[in-house]
Amino acid sequence: MTAVSTPHVVVIGAGLSGLSAAARLRQSGVDVTIIETASAAGGLVRTETIGGHRFDTGATVLTMPGLLVDVLDAVGVTEDQARERLSLTPVDPGYVMNYADGTSLTIPHDAAAIPAAVADAFGPKSGSDVADLLTWLRRVYDAEFEVFIDRNFDGFSDLADGRTRKAAAELVRLRTLGGLTGAIARFVSDERLQRAFTFQALYAGVPPHRARAIYAIIPDMDIGRGVWAAPGGMGRVGEVLASALVDAGVRISYGTTATGFTRDSAGSIVAVDTTHGPIAADAVVSTLERDAVARLTGEGRARRRLTYSPSAVVAHGLVPVDVTARWRSGHHTLDFGTAWTQTFAEITGRRGRVMSDGSFLVTRGAVGDPGTFVVDGLESVSVLAPTPNLDSAELPWDVLAAPYVNEVLSTLAHRGYSGIDSMRILRIDHPRTWQRAGLPAGTPFSAAHTAAQTGPFRTRNVWPTIDNLVLAGSATVPGVGIPPVLISGGLAASRVVDMLSTGGDR
Ligand SMILES: Cc1cc2nc3c(=O)[nH]c(=O)nc-3n(C[C@H](O)[C@H](O)[C@H](O)COP(=O)(O)OP(=O)(O)OC[C@H]3O[C@@H](n4cnc5c(N)ncnc54)[C@H](O)[C@@H]3O)c2cc1C
Known part of the structure; x- marks a missing residue:
């Protein structure tokens, strides 16, 4: 790796881990370019328009907002400005939990309550x-x-x-x-x-x-610590971070896909090859899953075989507001079946199957933000059913998803969500959807946090065969979900900064 006055780091992926890494790198005086396949930042934390209605189609439960403030702080945004730009609102109750025996528990946002x-x-x-x-x-x-x-x-x-x-x-x-x-x-x-x-x-x-x-x-x-919501939908989070990064001088190249690496005779990356040509790099942070990184390096696939998290079927659809008003539900409602241990055995077992007495997450962003999630009296409702991943059950989800969703909605209707079985379904995401998006085992929840894949045993954030390639995101430490991936960006950046300051030794 050649010593340069202002090193240039390419971050692959503008999901929250990539944005977090880029902010910390910029704070250290590094030049940063993020390349992102999609046309917007945020990755799996996003709000999409489907059939003219807004839906949070990725993460919905936002916790630890201070970690977002920290990212903004790294690019010079004060805490007050950060809180104003994010404008997060407490989700209260944070959860409604409905049990098979008819009991309902609301969890207030404020722990003291x-x-x-x-x-x-x-x-x-x-x-x-x-x-x-x-x-x-x-x-x-x-x-x-x-x-x-x-x-x-x-x-x-x-x-x-x-x-x-x-x-x-x-x-x-x-x-x-x-x-x-x-x-x-x-x-x-x-x-x-x-x-x-x-x-x-x-x-x-x-x-x-x-x-x-x-x-x-x-x-x-x-x-x-309470759950938070972003007005306008979860996609706002990525938008706010990306905009602050651009203000701080980070380049974000949307619609640009990393296709490989150009390496020097010592094996270090000197450029990231992209669909728009090579971008010179002194170091690279990749936020992709390990197999995708292995393909970019030419190694084919990652060496260690991992156990992946269960996946999910998520149905996004419309329900009239006078129907949802009758439900015992909040922004995030967990509806538990009678079964418990068996349910998890079904979705996490070596030979998985769909839940026989399922527990589901019903998401209604409209509870706190009707302006975004209600149009013409129709409310955006999303129903998430955990499923086995494709490693444990290679189910034909392209044909199975629609009938399975009908079954889930009919179960929910019997459990008290009257009228949900008439939901006008606009889109169903399922394990094959995630597989087509390049996510291993067809799950968006990456490697499971089994004992052998957690903490010091989780895939490290340094790539074993290339000295200037570092990982961030849910595939590496500390793990899956918004708080961990924000942390992973900071950890990756500190690896890169150490590496650049020691000329590549690590
Ligand atoms: C349905 C669903 C529900 C979830 N619920 C929650 C929740 O409630 N709470 C929670 O905390 N977490 C939740 N999660 C998990 C959370 O969203 C993820 O763990 C987290 O957003 C992953 O962030 P990341 O930066 O690691 O990856 P990603 O968000 O996947 O970002 C990777 C980025 O890289 C881009 N990319 C991919 N390949 C290339 C390439 N070759 N070149 C350039 N760019 C590329 C992608 O377009 C993407 O933008 C949920 C996820 C899903 C899908």
Whole structure:
């Protein structure tokens, strides 16, 4: 790699990880170009117009907004300006949870109000138990976040420093080395409440009964710290970040696809080949899945075989507002079937199958933002049904998706969402959709956070065979979802900055 006065880094992908990496690189005085296949930033955090109606077609549950403020801060946007530009609104209640026995639990945005809401639904003892649980969740977060999540690891020797040992000791004290369900059950005995604080393991691609208690950090992030919404839809997040990056001098080349790398005799990348010609680079941050990166490097496919998260079928459609008004639901409604462990066995098993007694997520952005999500009395409604990925069940989703969605909607209609079975479906995304978008195993949720694919064991953010190629995004550390990928961008940038300052050694 040649030493240059102002190094130029190419970031592949303008999803949230790429935007986060680019902001941190720019902050370090590096020239940055982002190349993005699509015509807009945000990647899987997006709002699309389908049949004249707006839908959040990727992520909907936005947590840890401070991480977005941090990205903006890196490109000179003050905290006040950042909050104003993002204009995020608290989603209150953060979740509505409907159970098969007819109980309904609303989770207020403000954690201080949660025990009372739980007491209303499940009695005073449950309320005080949940107060204790929330305190424990926060302690897990405090012990874990900076030391084990927002940090690059190079080997087990990194785990030996004093700060890490202290945090590890705290996690042992908090009894996080056992299972998640058992840990939550120490606080709440009601199985319905246990679901409320363990379903989040699925966000990490693992069944709650197999997840380690260290994943208690996720319910702290959403239930403990509250869920947020972006006015106009989730696509606003990428727009705001991209616009601030451009103001700070980052170039974003939309409609440009990376097709390969040009390398020098030492094997370092000197240019990213794209559909619009080569772009010279001193280092590259790729936010793509590993196999896609391996194709760009000419290596074919990544060496290590991974276990991928379950996938999902997501139906986007329209329901009249006078019909949705009758539902017991909020912006994010979880509708649980009677089955639980079996449901996860079905969607995460080696031989997966569709849920026989499903649990679903019903999303109604209109609850807080009717101006965006209601047109002519018709409300945009999205229904997400977790499914096995294509590695565990190679189902013919192109023909199966529509009848499966009809079945899901009919189940929901029987569970109290009267009229949902008449939803005018505008689009269904399913595992084959994600597969066609290049996502391995047909899942948008990347490699599962199994014990062997988490923390120091997750795919590292340095590419093993190329000294100036670094990874960000859900395929690498720390993992899947908006908060982790924002963090991954910062971790990737710090790798690149170290690499540039040491002339390529790492
Ligand atoms: C239906 C759904 C629901 C979800 N729900 C949630 C949720 O509620 N909460 C949550 O936190 N997370 C959720 N997620 C996960 C979250 O959206 C992702 O983990 C995160 O957005 C991934 O960000 P990323 O930057 O790693 O990748 P991406 O967003 O996938 O960005 C990668 C970018 O690279 C571009 N690209 C691909 N190939 C090339 C190429 N060759 N050249 C140039 N550009 C290229 C793509 O167009 C894309 O813009 C959900 C995802 C989906 C799909």
